[in-house]
Amino acid sequence: MDKRVVNGNNMKSIFKHFTEGCESMVSNLIVEQVECFDIGQILESGQVFRFEQINENSYILIAKQKRIKLVQQPGSNNLMIHHTTVGEFDEIWKAYFDLDTDYKGISKTLSDKDAYMKAAIEFGYGVRILKQDPWEMLISFIISQNKAIPHIKQCIANITERYGDEIGYDHDTDKTYYTFPTPEQLLRATEEELRECKVGFRAPYIVDACKKVTSGEVDLNELYILSASEAKEKLMQIKGVGPKVSDCILLFAYSKMDLFPTDVWIKRVIEGMYFEGKEISLKAIQTFAREYYGDLAGYAQQYLFFYGRENNLYK
DNA sequence: TATCAGGGTCGTT
DNA sequence: AACGACCCTGAT
Known part of the structure; x- marks a missing residue:
């Protein structure tokens, strides 16, 4: 078994590289110590459409011209990526999964805003914003x-x-x-x-x-x-x-994180959380989000979308 | 079986 | 600025 340890990004992740069986020449990878990362939450947060759930802990993802299988046990800080290599991880997946961004800091800042945001982040602690094509x-x-x-x-x-x-x-x-x-x-x-x-x-x-x-x-x-x-x-x-x-x-795709895409779900969540359930215009929601969340608006949107949709809030 | 809304936007008043 | 139409599908 080929085993390799690589270290070195902001997250201090450690990668173990191994091959499994003889099914293919492409090997598999364990990414250790991933913080604020839940593969199910990331994929189900409405930003990506080319994936399928295999079972409770596994997904197939098609992205970057490649097909990978992602496995993560509930609450685990280890992510297993099948059908890839350390080289591909460094070149492709590290950026794709936004692993150099400090989500711990971002979620702390947003959680401190108010109790609603805190609840949304406790629920979707492992949500991240992918960098897609x-x-x-x-x-x-x-x-x-x-x-x-x-x-x-x-x-x-x-x-x-x-x-x-x-x-x-x-x-x-x-x-x-x-x-x-x-x-x-x-x-x-x-x-x-x-x-x-x-x-x-x-x-x-x-x-x-x-x-x-x-x-x-x-x-x-x-x-x-x-x-x-x-x-x-x-x-x-x-x-x-x-x-x-x-x-x-x-x-x-472009990581313009100050944007706050406002769809029917987000509209309902914002109205329910911050405007006593009263209907307000799209423009008013944009203005509110820009002022209240500042350059973290995009992250806030993603946490709120996942929270609101998964729990069918304010429907 | 019929109606409705779903990660909105366009064309027409 | 407001309003209906729009392809299609699954849920009531």
Whole structure:
């Protein structure tokens, strides 16, 4: 058994590297001492759509052109990642899972705000904000509008099966998985074909996104260096991308952490917690969040979304 | 069987 | 600024 210990990031994580059986040449990895990290909470917090739960403690995740299996025992600070390597961990997963960010400090600051936030963070202590692919987030959140999460996942799966490249077969789920199609690959899809993927009235929006991204009219790489409001303006040039969808893209792919995507769930939670259940405008919620949570608004949103939706609060 | 809402946005008043 | 329409699906 090949065993290796690597150390050294802000979290002082230790990685053990091992190979298991002879099923494949790709090895597995144990990440030790992960803080504020619960893989189930992270995946179920509504920011990512390409995963499946295998059992209570295991998930398959498709991201970064790869398929990994994640296992974490309840309350454990150890995370096992199957089908990956130490090299891949350093290059890909460390950033993807935002492991260099001090969630202990962030959750402490937010918990001290008020009892509601404290309760939300106690409930979702292991929530993190992933750093995902901009193009995939753009298409995924265009699809998300006026849809339930299981349906969103289904549409995205349909699109990847039809236009992505095969990644491989998974024994646990008995399914074959595909990459998320590139803008060039998805550009080949007609509106009618997209409707066959069940995206409905969003099909022309996806066509428009493909055109504007492949032509360079909207440069997704440029958005990293733009301010949140400038980037938002760019994204909203694409049909079907409004304020909520662009906020999600900028939070979940570009780490613009001061944004506060406001959907029906968050709206209800904020109204219930801070406005005595009275209905207030989206604009008022944005203003409140920006002032109250400051540059931690994005994190607050994620804790509140998970808390509110998992507990069906204020419905 | 019918109605409704779901991580909103667009086009029309 | 307000309002209905919109594909499709699962829950009542």
